[in-house]
Amino acid sequence: MTETRLAISGLMKAFGALTVTQDVSLTLETGEIHALIGPNGAGKSTLIGQIAGFITPDAGRIEIAGRDMTEARPAARARAGLGRTFQVSQLAEPLSARRNVMLALQGAQGRTYRFWGAVTQDSELRDAADAALARTGVADRAGVAVSDLSHGERRRVELACALALGPKLLLLDEPLAGLGPEGSAEMVALLDTLRTEVPLLLVEHDMDAVFRLADRISVLVSGAIIASGDADTVRADPRVRDAYLGDGDA
Numbered sequence: 443m444t445e446t447r448l449a450i451s452g453l454m455k456a457f458g459a460l461t462v463t464q465d466v467s468l469t470l471e472t473g474e475i476h477a478l479i480g481p482n483g484a485g486k487s488t489l490i491g492q493i494a495g496f497i498t499p500d501a502g503r504i505e506i507a508g509r510d511m512t513e514a515r516p517a518a519r520a521r522a523g524l525g526r527t528f529q530v531s532q533l534a535e536p537l538s539a540r541r542n543v544m545l546a547l548q549g550a551q552g553r554t555y556r557f558w559g560a561v562t563q564d565s566e567l568r569d570a571a572d573a574a575l576a577r578t579g580v581a582d583r584a585g586v587a588v589s590d591l592s593h594g595e596r597r598r599v600e601l602a603c604a605l606a607l608g609p610k611l612l613l614l615d616e617p618l619a620g621l622g623p624e625g626s627a628e629m630v631a632l633l634d635t636l637r638t639e640v641p642l643l644l645v646e647h648d649m650d651a652v653f654r655l656a657d658r659i660s661v662l663v664s665g666a667i668i669a670s671g672d673a674d675t676v677r678a679d680p681r682v683r684d685a686y687l688g689d690g691d692a
């Protein structure tokens with residue numbers, strides 16, 4: 443039995459006269475990767491911003507793990523189980539990979555660092571951080587400063603920060619951006635293994651990766667979802683070809 447972890451319905455957002463989210467409805471179910479694609483300016487970032495709680499929709503509803511979160515602040519959404527990674531790295535460069543994950547855990551748990559029981563707390567956080575880094579394949583880099591990590595390793599540490607919190611769903615905003623072919627292939631392989639642990643809503647420009655990974659693809663054009671379905675359905679949809687893929691080789 444699948445469970446709906448994200449349900450958006452009738453979402454609307456305009457900036458002045460420009461409608462950037464036009465009656466958008468979509469769901470994310472357990473066990474799946476749902477990709478959101480669309481040309482530049484289609485409204486993907488604005489939609490992600492509304493899901494994460496940084497942009498207030500004009501109308502519509504957002505449910506996270508069965509709870510109405512339409513009016514909730516970003517931190518409340520995170521507590522409800524919404525995890526995310528960002529287009530631009532949020533890591534603290536001088537600190538080690540492990541310390542970055544520990545900080546993410548502390549932030550989420552609202553613990554005061556070096557308060558009572560600091561030693562126990564520290565070792566618990568450390569173990570949890572190391573487990574997350576192992577899950578994303580960078581256990582051997584745990585003690586290395588982020589500034590000394592490769593771009594691909596940083597992406598894995600960011601993912602570890604998100605995963606360590608035990609999210610019920612993950613929003614991934616261009617996880618392959620800036621990775622070379624080899625790094626992209628490795629990240630795709632990693633994401634492929636994650637879907638059974640946590641469902642992913644993926645915004646990604648790399649179409650090969652999207653078509654390889656996604657169970658469902660929704661195509662956003664001018665703020666509206668013009669097609670949604672599995673890779674074959676979306677690939678064959680003439681509206682998608684016209685509006686977005688165009689060149690016929692997707």
Ligand SMILES: Nc1ncnc2c1ncn2[C@@H]1O[C@H](COP(=O)(O)OP(=O)(O)OP(=O)(O)O)[C@@H](O)[C@H]1O
Nearest residue numbers: 457458460462480481482483484485486487488489
């Ligand atoms: N704060 C804002 N005020 C006014 N217009 C905005 C604002 N944010 C975004 N827009 C406009 O909304 C439209 C959608 O932008 P958005 O960044 O959501 O698209 P996108 O699909 O994420 O694009 P890209 O793939 O290039 O990142 C664009 O025309 C953009 O100029």
